[in-house]
Amino acid sequence: MMRHFGLPQYALFTGLFLGTINPVWAATSLDSEPLAVTLIPLAKVLQISERSVPATLVSLNDSTLSAEVAGKVTRLLVDVGATVKAGQVLANLDCRDYTHSLSQAKASMTAAKARLSFAQSQWQRNQQLRKTGLLPAEQLEKAQADFDSAQADVAVNQAQVDTASLAVSRCEVTAPFAGQITQRHLQLGQQATPGSPAFQLLQHDVQELSAQLSAEEVAEQAQGKQLRFVADGVTLAVKRRAVVGQISGNTRTQEVRFSLQEPTTLAAGQSGRLVWQSPLPALPASWLVRRDTSLGVMLGEDDAAKFHPLPKAQEGQAAIVDLPDTTLLIDQNRLRVQHGQAIKVESP
Structure with a gap:
């Protein structure tokens, strides 16, 4: 025989049934x-x-030094890792062709000066003769032209001497600034050519900090305090030098450069964090x-x-x-x- 449930009993049965199937629903409903x-x-x-972003130490100069004249490498005076001073000779090239050219230019210069001296004396004597009326005007004008031509000839020869002297000076590859040799491209006996890489020179005592900041971070950092670079347990005070006026297309950030306020032994390329105290409580x-x-x-x-x-x-x-x-x-x-x-x- 079937039993019939009244409405209150049916509602209670339905609620218990749903609670058994979905305990979460039942708990939420009852709690x-x-x-x-x-x-x-x-x-x-x-x-x-404090806010912080990744930052990297960069050298202001990491230059590829090149040979400026053609010549065979006769001496190599430094190698990778060497610390050099500004003006120090790094390599010598065979310079005989250029010294010969310099000698020829100097000889031509000597001859040009002799011609100038003679032309000058002729012009001065003709001037005196012209004043006494013993010399036609045409001869004085010719003496003047010879004198001017001799002066121009001396100037041309002086330029040739300067050019030859410059070429001789370039037979030595020198360091334009103090730093460390990080690469050596020349080999002993190699034929160097103008523009060919010779050495890679890193200026390790002049460094800056580079960081990528969003527009919001650029504005906040400008008002921040206690600006510093932290890397490998070393903390360095820094000061913002410049904001590069270009936004990166991918990250939508700007490069910001910071100058170091104290010396450091950290190497260029050292990564760390740029840290500053936010002007706003957080x-x-x-x-x-x-x-x-x-x-x-x-x-x-x-x-x-x-x-x-x-x-x-x-x-x-x-x-x-x-x-x-x-x-x-x-x-x-x-x-x-x-x-x-x-x-x-x-x-x-």
């Missing part, structure tokens, strides 16, 4: 008690924070909660929890909060409470 929380004003939580990272895919804070408003997203917040880092200092944050159970959930405020 309607407000969640006990404590609140704290935002002003009591904010603290001075919320410690421990107060951030994640809801779905967003980071933010849980607020207590009108006996209910409210999730306030912080779009620029990053996991594990302090965040700038765009809220009044009197805003009440949920402290106890902030990780558990959900947006819109009823809360019961208890004393801390």
